Amino acid sequence: MTTLVTGATGNTGRHVVRELMRRGERVRALTRNPAAAVGLFPPGVELVAGTHTAPETLDPALEGVSRLHITVTSGLAEVGPELVRRAVEAGVRRITVVWGGAVGPVEQAVADSGVEWTRLEPQEFMSNTLNWIDTVRAEGIVREPYDFPSALVHEADIAAVAAVALLDNGHAGRAYNLTGPQSLTPRERIAILSRAVGRDIAFVPITHEQAVDRLIATGVPRADAEYVIDWYSTSDDAATTVVDTVDQITGRPARTFTQWADEHAERFQEPAVTDRLTTP
Incomplete structure (x- = not known):
């Protein structure tokens, strides 16, 4: 199965890609400029051009994808629900979303998507x-x-929790404060x-x-x-307030x-x- 990571060259996204690759997964990394990302990731990562803020252009990137990682960024609130809809129609069955600080339109669309989802709520x-x-x-x-x-x-701990939620069972419908x-x-x-x-x-x-x-x-x-x-x-x-969610989910200290x-x-x-x- 393939996981699509949006914002793959961002502070969190790049760690999600690396963590998934470390676990032997097939990863498709979405980035505005694939040429600039060459050498940033381990061998085997599939680099695809695009941005999650233009979901109408992402059908090719979503083809064959069963898992999706989204980081809510500025400009995503209006188009994010469309991204989620297209992802589910394309066959995505598990989504992790790094929230934007509150449960907004994107986070709600993920929760209402009808597929397994986990919301990551880092401080x-x-x-x-x-x-x-x-x-x-x-x-x-x-x-x-x-x-x-x-x-x-x-940010690497956020990615580690995301990888667990994407790959392992038992995290659907959960919101994790990190x-x-x-x-x-x-x-x-x-x-x-x-x-x-x-x-x-x-x-x-x-x-x-x-x-x-x-x-x-x-x-x-x-x-x-x-x-x-x-x-x-x-x-x-x-x-x-410090919480031990990272320790509990990943099995190692934050x-x-x-x-x-x-x-x-x-x-x-x-x-x-x-x-x-x-x-x-």
């Missing part, structure tokens, strides 16, 4: 820390409006990242509106930018932020340091 992704790269490299600082704790989850093993404030994450990078990194507070404007400047619609920053503005129980920081430390290095690390 904050550890990969959100990548948003700090530019200011860390250029100035040795991180600018954020709030310093509330967050039970961040490693966190890492610690709830950390931005200052605590910065301290861990500083040790991994080998450089002091400072925390610089900014206002709520400055944070919203910063997102808008990257092309994010105002409504989405305000939603994201509002999410950071309160210490919500679900976002801060990855720590220290592990994540060590894996990505080179990306936060000053340019001169990175050049020394990559020069033959």
Whole structure:
């Protein structure tokens, strides 16, 4: 059986592809630019061109697919139900969906699809820390409006749970809250990242509106930018409470932020340091 992974080169999607391949599965990876994805995955992955936000173009990609992994991203809310409908008509019988932070049209369409489904509800992704790269490299600082704790989850752990739900029985109709093993404030994450990078990194507070404007400047619609920053503005129980779902589903401990920081430390290095690390 073949699994189609949408957003296959994204922070989570690429891990889903690798985890499925590790388990010996046939994987079809959907990406806007297959040529750019060559070498990103293990041998044997079938790369197909397309995007899940244009479901009317995906019938060829869905042909022969029995399992589907979806990550809800910006722009999917309106067309996602159509993607789900086409997938079921094409013969998909099991779907995992990484929610967009709430049960919206896509998540509901999956739940109403009539096939086996599992919804993954991760709290904050550890990969959100990548948003700090530019200011860390250029100035040795991180600018954020709030310093509330967050039970961040490693994107590879989200993928590991997705693979189990796609391949193993017993997960249909379940919604899994996913966190890492610690709830950390931005200052605590910065301290861990500083040790991994080998450089002091400072925390610089900014206002709520400055944070919203910063997102808008990257092309994010105002409504989405305000939603994201509002999410950071309160210490919500679900976002801060550690749960052991990853351990229970995968049979191993969830990855720590220290592990994540060590894996990505080179990306936060000053340019001169990175050049020394990559020069033959």
